[in-house]
Amino acid sequence: MKTHVNFRNTQFIGSFADPNQVPTDDKPLIMIAGKSNVGKSSLLNVLTGQKHARVSQTPGKTRLVLLFNVDDCFTLVDLPGYGYARAGKKEQQVFSSRTEAFVMSRRPDLTLFLLDSRHEPTALDLHMLSYLTEAGLLFLPILTKADKSSRQAMQQQLNRLREMYRLQDSRLLAVSAEKRTGIRELRDAIAAHFDLQAAVTD
Numbered sequence: 422m423k424t425h426v427n428f429r430n431t432q433f434i435g436s437f438a439d440p441n442q443v444p445t446d447d448k449p450l451i452m453i454a455g456k457s458n459v460g461k462s463s464l465l466n467v468l469t470g471q472k473h474a475r476v477s478q479t480p481g482k483t484r485l486v487l488l489f490n491v492d493d494c495f496t497l498v499d500l501p502g503y504g505y506a507r508a509g510k511k512e513q514q515v516f517s518s519r520t521e522a523f524v525m526s527r528r529p530d531l532t533l534f535l536l537d538s539r540h541e542p543t544a545l546d547l548h549m550l551s552y553l554t555e556a557g558l559l560f561l562p563i564l565t566k567a568d569k570s571s572r573q574a575m576q577q578q579l580n581r582l583r584e585m586y587r588l589q590d591s592r593l594l595a596v597s598a599e600k601r602t603g604i605r606e607l608r609d610a611i612a613a614h615f616d617l618q619a620a621v622t623d
């Protein structure tokens with residue numbers, strides 16, 4: 422039985438245009454959700470210490486489902502982001518119908534729900550929040566781009582979101598992929614969810 426998970430030992434499994442083609446396995450599934458440009462790919466790269474996911478210059482470009490094997494402990498799925506302003510109306514929903522079918526059939530064991538620390542949650546963020554809650558999917562809210570906000574603004578935002586989401590203190594993390602802050606805490610939180618410890622690697 423493994424006791425530690427080394428996030429840096431992550432292998433890319435593949436990319437899929439159709440979520441239906443994503444292979445199943447016997448490992449717990451973690452999904453990354455959040456609006457386009459919130460920093461999903463950047464966080465994934467810092468979390469795994471590798472340049473797996475392409476950080477987009479053009480927001481909304483990631484239409485593929487990316488799948489990763491994290492140290493044989495769990496499978497991580499990076500889904501297309503929502504709310505890309507220039508996308509068509511059909512894109513202005515949290516999931517496409519195919520992605521939603523994927524989420525409902527696979528029911529991820531944990532969702533990393535990314536929110537921009539600099540802004541109020543958008544209507545689609547709130548939609549995602551109620552989606553996750555109503556579907557009974559466990560999620561870990563994460564504030565991204567913490568380097569862009571002052572300490573004081575970040576604290577206010579944390580307090581506001583904790584109140585809004587009725588969260589306990591430990592359930593809301595702030596991270597910066599740029600400055601690499603909050604990454605160890607995030608690894609610890611994910612690992613703990615699966616009764617593992619995060620290996621200290623960097």
Ligand SMILES: Nc1nc2c(ncn2[C@@H]2O[C@H](COP(=O)(O)OP(=O)(O)O)[C@@H](O)[C@H]2O)c(=O)[nH]1
Pocket residue numbers: 455456457458459460461462463464475476477478480481483502565566567568569596597598599600
């Ligand atoms: N300042 C700052 N910028 C970030 C951070 N994370 C991502 N970005 C930038 O935000 C943009 C979108 O990032 P990306 O990871 O592609 O977002 P995604 O669309 O959610 O996958 C890129 O220009 C990144 O360089 C961060 O922690 N701090």
Ligand SMILES: [Mg+2]
Pocket residue numbers: 461462463474475476477483
């Ligand atoms: Mg991306």
